Amino acid sequence: MRALSIRIQQHGDPSVLEVTESELPSPAVGEVLIRQSAAGVNFIDTYHRSGLYPIALPGGLGVEAAGVVEAIGAGVHEFKPGDRVAYAGGAPGAYASHRIMPAARVVPVPAPISEEVAAATLLRGMTAQYLLKRTFKVESGMTVLIHAAAGGVGQIACQWARALGARVIGTVGNADKAALAARWCDLVIDYSHEDVAAQVRAFTAGRGVPVVYDGVGAATFEASLDSLAPRGMLVSFGNASGPVPPFSPGILAQKGSLFLTRPTLGHYTLTRQELIDTAEDYFTAVSRGDVIAEVHQRYALADAAQAHRDLEARKTTGSTLLIP
Ligand code: NDP
Numbered sequence: 267m268r269a270l271s272i273r274i275q276q277h278g279d280p281s282v283l284e285v286t287e288s289e290l291p292s293p294a295v296g297e298v299l300i301r302q303s304a305a306g307v308n309f310i311d312t313y314h315r316s317g318l319y320p321i322a323l324p325g326g327l328g329v330e331a332a333g334v335v336e337a338i339g340a341g342v343h344e345f346k347p348g349d350r351v352a353y354a355g356g357a358p359g360a361y362a363s364h365r366i367m368p369a370a371r372v373v374p375v376p377a378p379i380s381e382e383v384a385a386a387t388l389l390r391g392m393t394a395q396y397l398l399k400r401t402f403k404v405e406s407g408m409t410v411l412i413h414a415a416a417g418g419v420g421q422i423a424c425q426w427a428r429a430l431g432a433r434v435i436g437t438v439g440n441a442d443k444a445a446l447a448a449r450w451c452d453l454v455i456d457y458s459h460e461d462v463a464a465q466v467r468a469f470t471a472g473r474g475v476p477v478v479y480d481g482v483g484a485a486t487f488e489a490s491l492d493s494l495a496p497r498g499m500l501v502s503f504g505n506a507s508g509p510v511p512p513f514s515p516g517i518l519a520q521k522g523s524l525f526l527t528r529p530t531l532g533h534y535t536l537t538r539q540e541l542i543d544t545a546e547d548y549f550t551a552v553s554r555g556d557v558i559a560e561v562h563q564r565y566a567l568a569d570a571a572q573a574h575r576d577l578e579a580r581k582t583t584g585s586t587l588l589i590p
Pocket of ligand 1: 307308309310389390393414415416417418419420437438439440443481482485503504505506507508529530531532577578579580581582583584
């Protein structure tokens with residue numbers, strides 16, 4: 267049997283994505299071979315493709331997928347052939363029909379969760395987990411601001427924050443997305459034409475919010491700082507609109523002795539135990555109905571370039587899958 271994968275020879279626009287065929291690899295010591303039923307498409311894949319986050323070339327793309335263990339290498343005790351598994355994070359290469367992974371970076375997919383949901387949302391779900399529970403702990407009664415509330419991370423984070431008892435303010439880029447985000451936000455701000463900080467102040471009786479979760483980056487940085495209460499925290503976790511430009515730390519003092527952090531999932535899942543705990547907490551939130559994890563877009567693996575075009579053109583909502 268042969269494996270299909272999407273690879274790039276150079277950084278660039280979506281046209282650099284190529285479908286390639288290769289021999290099916292065998293797992294080495296500590297590795298598993300996964301027959302993948304679906305791979306998730308994440309914004310980080312566009313950074314790997316464009317070179318904003320450079321990768322070794324030629325190389326694969328994609329950092330999450332789910333499927334069934336086809337074979338295990340020596341020394342693997344966590345899994346056996348036939349187990350349903352998923353992974354999120356690590357080196358790119360998930361856009362493929364089969365993938366070799368270190369067993370230590372793979373998690374079991376519990377019975378109530380479909381492989382599609384695991385493949386489409388594990389990365390975003392684990393991201394929401396560490397953002398809301400470990401980077402800044404959301405507590406009942408707080409009001410929080412989450413940008414791109416109709417997006418992949420945004421949908422999950424908004425629902426989960428609400429389940430934790432928070433009042434959620436979400437931002438979106440158009441009226442259709444506003445209608446979608448209204449399902450899980452107490453206030454939706456369309457940042458294509460509304461003043462985010464002014465709306466946040468009005469909604470919080472002038473106080474501002476204790477935390478802003480910002481995966482949009484350059485376009486929202488100022489409004490995020492201006493929406494915070496004194497000693498509030500800006501959690502800047504992504505660059506969908508481009509990276510935040512350099513700034514003086516003095517701005518944080520001027521705007522209220524603010525905190526700023528720029529976290530990534532890898533640093534919150536350093537050990538196998540952290541990885542398992544983070545994934546389990548997310549899958550439990552889905553099983554309980556705290557988070558409704560939906561797949562909003564599906565593409566054939568060979569159409570990965572179109573998936574990138576749509577994601578970058580802000581045409582997608584929620585999570586996106588490639589089906590090998
Ligand atoms: P999304 O599905 O949220 O897509 C990004 C959204 O950002 C768009 O749909 C769009 O929503 C909004 N956006 C605002 N400005 C732009 C722009 N100029 N170009 C494109 N999109 C824009 O993506 P993901 O869920 O995959 O990721 C969300 C963010 O989280 C990304 O920045 C990603 O890198 C980051 N991330 C960070 C992680 C971490 O650990 N640090 C882990 C996972 C994701 P709208 O039209 O409503 O504005």
